[in-house]
Structure formats: C-alpha cells, structure tokens
Amino acid sequence: xxxxxxxxxxxxxxxxxxxxxxxxxxxxxxxxxxxxxxxxxxxxxxxxxxxxxxxxxxxxxxxxxxxxxxxxxxxxxxxxxxxxxxxxxxxxxxxxxxxxxxxxxxxxxxxxxxxxxxxxxxxxxxxxxxxxxxxxxxxxxxxxxxxxxxxxxxxxxxxxxxxxxxxxxxxxxxxxxxxxxxxxxxxxxxxxxxxxxxxxxxxxxxxxxxxxxxxxxxxxxxx
Amino acid sequence: xxxxxxxxxxxxxxxxxxxxxxxxxxxxxxxxxxxxxxxxxxxxxxxxxxxxxxxxxxxxxxxxxxxxxxxxxxxxxxxxxxxxxxxxxxxxxxxxxxxxxxxxxxxxxxxxxxxxxxxxxxxxxxxxxxxxxxxxxxxxxxxxxxxxxxxxxxxxxxxxxxxxxxxxxxxxxxxxxxxxxxxxxxxxxxxxxxxxxxxxxxxxxxxxxxxxxxxxxxxxxxx
DNA sequence: AGCCATGATACTGCATCCATAATTATGAAT
DNA sequence: ATTCATAATTATGGATGCAGTATCATGGCT
Numbered sequence: 001x002x003x004x005x006x007x008x009x010x011x012x013x014x015x016x017x018x019x020x021x022x023x024x025x026x027x028x029x030x031x032x033x034x035x036x037x038x039x040x041x042x043x044x045x046x047x048x049x050x051x052x053x054x055x056x057x058x059x060x061x062x063x064x065x066x067x068x069x070x071x072x073x074x075x076x077x078x079x080x081x082x083x084x085x086x087x088x089x090x091x092x093x094x095x096x097x098x099x100x101x102x103x104x105x106x107x108x109x110x111x112x113x114x115x116x117x118x119x120x121x122x123x124x125x126x127x128x129x130x131x132x133x134x135x136x137x138x139x140x141x142x143x144x145x146x147x148x149x150x151x152x153x154x155x156x157x158x159x160x161x162x163x164x165x166x167x168x169x170x171x172x173x174x175x176x177x178x179x180x181x182x183x184x185x186x187x188x189x190x191x192x193x194x195x196x197x198x199x200x201x202x203x204x205x206x207x208x209x210x211x212x213x214x215x216x217x218x219x220x221x222x223x
Numbered sequence: 224x225x226x227x228x229x230x231x232x233x234x235x236x237x238x239x240x241x242x243x244x245x246x247x248x249x250x251x252x253x254x255x256x257x258x259x260x261x262x263x264x265x266x267x268x269x270x271x272x273x274x275x276x277x278x279x280x281x282x283x284x285x286x287x288x289x290x291x292x293x294x295x296x297x298x299x300x301x302x303x304x305x306x307x308x309x310x311x312x313x314x315x316x317x318x319x320x321x322x323x324x325x326x327x328x329x330x331x332x333x334x335x336x337x338x339x340x341x342x343x344x345x346x347x348x349x350x351x352x353x354x355x356x357x358x359x360x361x362x363x364x365x366x367x368x369x370x371x372x373x374x375x376x377x378x379x380x381x382x383x384x385x386x387x388x389x390x391x392x393x394x395x396x397x398x399x400x401x402x403x404x405x406x407x408x409x410x411x412x413x414x415x416x417x418x419x420x421x422x423x424x425x426x427x428x429x430x431x432x433x434x435x436x437x438x439x440x441x442x443x444x445x446x
Numbered sequence: 447a448g449c450c451a452t453g454a455t456a457c458t459g460c461a462t463c464c465a466t467a468a469t470t471a472t473g474a475a476t
Numbered sequence: 477a478t479t480c481a482t483a484a485t486t487a488t489g490g491a492t493g494c495a496g497t498a499t500c501a502t503g504g505c506t
Contacts, residue, residue: 052462063286087376094318153384238490
C-alpha cells in the first residue's frame with residue numbers, strides 16, 4: 001500500500017528515509033522499548049513494505065546510535081547506561097556552549113528579535129506549567145541559535161547528540177521546579193546574548209546543559 | 224568471490240561493513256574522486272557481491288558524511304567546500320581540546336609513559352622527514368589521548384570528524400615546515416600534560432588543530 | 447542552425463526468493 | 477529430574493528480478 005501516491009509533492013523522500021523517520025518517532029516515544037528486539041518481518045508487514053528498505057533504515061539508525069546491530073542476531077534499540085549519559089551530556093554542553101558563543105558574536109538585531117519572541121513563548125508556557133509546549137519552544141530556541149551561529153556541522157553534531165539523549169525515558173522538565181529553573185537559565189542566556197558577550201553566553205549555555213543533566217540524575221534516584 | 228571463508232575468525236563483520244570499510248579506504252585514497260558518481264553495479268561486480276549489501280554500505284557512508292545520496296539520481300562522493308572545512312575544523316579543535324583537557328586530568332604515569340613513547344616516534348619520523356610515518360604516529364598519539372580521556376562518545380565524534388577531513392586531497396604535513404611545526408606543537412602539548420595542567424593542555428591542543436587548518440589553507444593557495 | 451519533443455537506454459529503488467546460522471523445542475540418557 | 481544432544485523452526489543476510497524514472501540520443505519543427 002505505502003501512503004497515497006499523491007504524497008509525491010516535489011521530490012518524495014526515499015522510502016527508507018520515511019521508514020527511518022517513523023522508527024525514530026516510535027523509539028523516542030518508547031513505543032519500541034530500550035533494549036527491545038526489533039522484529040523486521042513484523043514491521044515490514046505493518047508498514048506494508050518489504051524488508052529491504054526497512055533494513056536500510058535500520059543501518060541509518062544504527063549509525064545514529066539509536067539501535068545496535070548484532071550480526072546474525074538482529075537489531076535492538078540502544079540502551080543508554082548512566083555512564084553513556086555522563087559521556088554525552090558534557091559533549092553536548094561543550095557544543096551548545098560553542099553555538100551560544102558564536103551566536104552572540106553574529107546575532108543581528110533581527111536575530112535577537114526572533115530569539116526574544118521564542119523566549120516569550122517559553123515564559124508563557126512555563127507560567128502555564130505546560131511542559132510539552134515548553135519543550136517544543138525550547139527546541140526552537142536552540143535551533144534558532146544554531147542557525148544564527150551558522151555552523152552546519154556543529155549543528156548536525158548537536159542534533160545527533162540530542163537524538164541519543166532522547167532515548168532516555170526520563171524527562172527532566174517534568175521534575176518539580178525544573179521548568180522554572182530552566183526558564184531562569186534561559187533568561188540569563190538571552191541576557192548574555194543581548195550584551196553580545198560571547199564568552200558569557202557560552203559559559204551560561206554550558207552550565208544550562210549540565211544543569212539539565214543534573215536534573216536528569218535527580219529523576220533517576222526519585223524513580 | 225568474497226574473501227576466504229577462513230576469515231571468519233571470531234564474529235566476522237557483516238558484509239556491508241566490510242564493503243563500507245573498503246569504500247572508505249578508496250575514498251580517502253581519492254581513488255573515488257570527490258563529487259564523482261559511485262557506480263553501484265560496477266562496484267558490485269568488482270567486489271563479486273550483489274547490490275544489496277553495497278547499497279547498505281552506502282547508507283552508512285552517507286550518514287558519516289562521506290557520500291551524498293541523491294534520490295533517484297544515485298550516490299556521489301561528498302565534495303568539501305572551503306566553507307565546510309572552516310566549519311569542521313573549529314569543532315574538531317573544540318573536541319580535541321576537550322580530550323586533551325580531560326586526558327591531562329586523568330593520565331596515570333603509565334599513560335604518560337605511553338604518550339612519551341609515541342612522541343619519541345614522532346620526533347624520529349620528523350627527523351627523517353617521513354610524513355607518512357609521522358602521520359601514522361600522530362594518529363596513534365591522538366587515539367591514545369582519546370582513550371585516556373575515557374569518553375567514548377567524544378572519541379566517536381572526533382573519529383567521524385577526522386573522516387570528513389580526510390576527504391580533502393590536501394595533506395598539510397606535506398607543506399614545507401609544517402611537519403616540524405606540528406612536532407613543536409606536540410612537544411608543548413606533552414609538556415602541558417606532564418604538568419597536569421588541563422586548561423593549558425586543552426588550549427594548546429585547540430591551537431594545534433587550528434594551526435593544522437591554517438596550514439591547509441596555505442596549501443590551497445599554493446596549489 | 448538551434449531548440450524542443452519523443453523514444454531508447456540505463457540505473458535506481460523496492461519486492462521476492464533462497465541459503466545459512468541461531469534459537470527453540472523435543473527427546474534420550476545419566 | 478536434570479542435562480545434553482539433536483532436530484525443527486525461525487530470522488538474518490545476500491542474491492536476483494522487476495517496475496518506475498532520470499538521462500541521453502535521435503529526429504522533427506521553428
């Protein structure tokens with residue numbers, strides 16, 4: 001069957017890419033549980049496709065670190081150990097810090113206006129205590145910074161790292177008080193950007209990320 | 224044909240992985256030229272395999288950034304623009320700097336002895352003006368640092384970045400005087416490690432990488 | 447003479463099929 | 477009853493086949 005043919009609006013992505021995206025969504029939703037076996041046949045039947053594009057999609061996900069391919073054994077959703085998280089977050093903090101630094105150097109007044117708009121949404125959703133929308137706006141804020149920083153390779157690495165982190169079932173924004181804390185940190189970052197102080201922006205962003213990891217750690221003990 | 228079956232010494236890598244590795248080698252050797260089209264059929268015939276594992280290998284290389292997949296058009300070796308290089312190197316410098324920093328914190332005396340040994344080889348090959356061996360020893364030095372730093376994710380990113388950089392046909396070590404300069408920089412890095420000064424080691428490594436990029440830039444103008 | 451249309455060619459992308467290896471189930475022996 | 481050996485089942489990995497589309501060449505038209 002395979003979606004309606006009318007979906008071919010300007011260069012349809014390859015089937016394996018569509019499949020990869022669907023699988024990512026399911027993995028992030030933890031619908032496919034960590035460490036769980038991925039049944040190629042079942043998925044192929046479910047998607048109404050053959051195993052070929054599915055297997056190609058899995059190769060892609062494997063190089064993204066979302067699944068592990070055990071030769072002759074099959075494919076499993078990656079399990080993140082506490083150590084893994086402790087390795088990824090500092091790198092993420094480093095990269096995001098760099099983005100903030102560069103963004104502070106390059107941001108035009110138009111860029112700053114855009115960031116301010118997004119930040120206003122963060123304030124709104126935090127006030128409403130809406131973690132989902134806050135999360136979404138947060139993503140857009142970081143994405144905007146990446147664009148302003150203007151280093152696509154750096155942005156790519158951050159996106160990849162974010163995918164890995166999303167493997168965790170825990171969501172620090174759900175932690176009591178974390179949402180407000182995150183907002184406060186964002187305020188200081190925006191302030192540093194406004195001051196056009198690259199070092200300060202980088203430093204605060206760096207701390208912001210590490211603060212996120214600490215929140216995650218609290219969740220681990222709390223259950 | 225497919226290598227001798229006797230090569231199954233303890234968990235043979237999947238065929239697509241072997242193919243990916245062979246392709247990487249050919250790409251780095253510029254045997255497959257930048258921007259060049261990759262003929263799936265011809266390669267499959269040459270390797271004596273079907274197109275299936277070959278295509279899977281290409282998916283992996285694509286997510287490594289070594290090739291680009293144009294839907295319905297085929298696969299092409301990635302072309303690095305000057306801008307791409309200017310985006311990758313600063314990130315590389317950032318990551319390698321971090322590795323050096325962490326390594327300075329964690330290195331035991333045994334680790335330091337190992338680094339000293341490798342550095343001695345660098346000195347030797349630099350004296351002999353042997354760029355190939357210098358390059359190889361240089362790789363081992365950086366690999367050793369990564370291991371000492373103990374962050375596998377960080378190491379992974381560096382390895383990936385290094386692959387991208389290797390796409391360039393230019394080799395800065397061939398530049399007159401660069402080999403000696405690189406050696407001198409290595410000396411200062413080792414010195415910082417010996418002093419167990421993380422900040423200094425990180426800073427010097429960072430500069431070392433940027434210095435490498437500058438050398439590459441000179442090569443660009445020199446031809 | 448140059449340009450556009452039409453047809454031939456060739457390659458990509460997906461499906462299907464097959465061989466091999468791993469896992470599980472069954473049964474026998476200790 | 478437990479354990480080990482053996483057979484059946486199932487899934488992975490690779491090969492082959494086929495449909496759809498992009499590219500290239502040839503020929504007609506302006």
